[in-house]
Amino acid sequence: RKEVEQDPGPFNVPEGATVAFNCTYSNSASQSFFWYRQDCRKEPKLLMSVYSSGNEDGRFTAQLNRASQYISLLIRDSKLSDSATYLCVVSRTGSARQLTFGSGTQLTVLP
Amino acid sequence: EAGVAQSPRYKIIEKRQSVAFWCNPISGHATLYWYQQILGQGPKLLIQFQNNGVVDDSQLPKDRFSAERLKGVDSTLKIQPAKLEDSAVYLCASSAGGITDTQYFGPGTRLTVL
Numbered sequence: 001r002k003e004v005e006q007d008p009g010p011f012n013v014p015e016g017a018t019v020a021f022n023c024t025y026s027n028s029a030s031q032s033f034f035w036y037r038q039d040c041r042k043e044p045k046l047l048m049s050v051y052s053s054g055n056e057d058g059r060f061t062a063q064l065n066r067a068s069q070y071i072s073l074l075i076r077d078s079k080l081s082d083s084a085t086y087l088c089v090v091s092r093t094g095s096a097r098q099l100t101f102g103s104g105t106q107l108t109v110l111p
Numbered sequence: 112e113a114g115v116a117q118s119p120r121y122k123i124i125e126k127r128q129s130v131a132f133w134c135n136p137i138s139g140h141a142t143l144y145w146y147q148q149i150l151g152q153g154p155k156l157l158i159q160f161q162n163n164g165v166v167d168d169s170q171l172p173k174d175r176f177s178a179e180r181l182k183g184v185d186s187t188l189k190i191q192p193a194k195l196e197d198s199a200v201y202l203c204a205s206s207a208g209g210i211t212d213t214q215y216f217g218p219g220t221r222l223t224v225l
């Protein structure tokens with residue numbers, strides 16, 4: 001079983017739609033959680049950290065359920081520029097070290 | 112602020128040949144990582160350096176892969192000899208340390224082994 005599992009998609013949604021991505025992780029000792037964004041043929045970039053209380057950054061909302069070992073990302077009012085692969089990432093440490101990446105979920109926002 | 116630099120950006124070699132990749136981290140970043148990203152997968156950590164010392168190389172295939180960061184700044188990753196399954200993007204990342212310790216990735220080197 002992979003340590004971090006994501007639905008690979010692809011998700012094709014119209015502009016303005018709300019889309020949700022889910023991720024599960026197997027190592028209960030994981031301490032830190034992140035969502036990264038990777039554009040086609042580009043490097044991954046940190047989108048946001050994920051906290052137990054849930055956190056929001058503009059149109060993006062991330063949630064963590066430690067009991068279920070489940071992480072989610074919600075994107076509201078999708079833009080064409082949101083088209084990318086979204087990587088779920090966990091760390092065994094309390095920081096951004098020792099990252100384990102999921103395989104990513106591909107999103108295409110259609111005009 | 113300049114980002115993480117990597118070269119070459121692309122490399123095509125035949126199996127059993129050798130290849131080397133170079134990475135220059137963001138100035139002042141003590142921690143440097145090399146990742147392998149195979150098409151359709153997420154990046155997989157190969158090796159982590161703290162200054163010029165290795166912190167974690169548990170996923171580095173040491174029979175063919177080697178890496179060094181002699182002066183604690185730039186780093187090289189070598190594959191010798193290459194296999195077909197080594198075709199991937201090799202990403203270098205660096206971080207400054209501290210509470211958040213965000214990793215910043217370079218553009219990667221896309222390796223094709225024929």
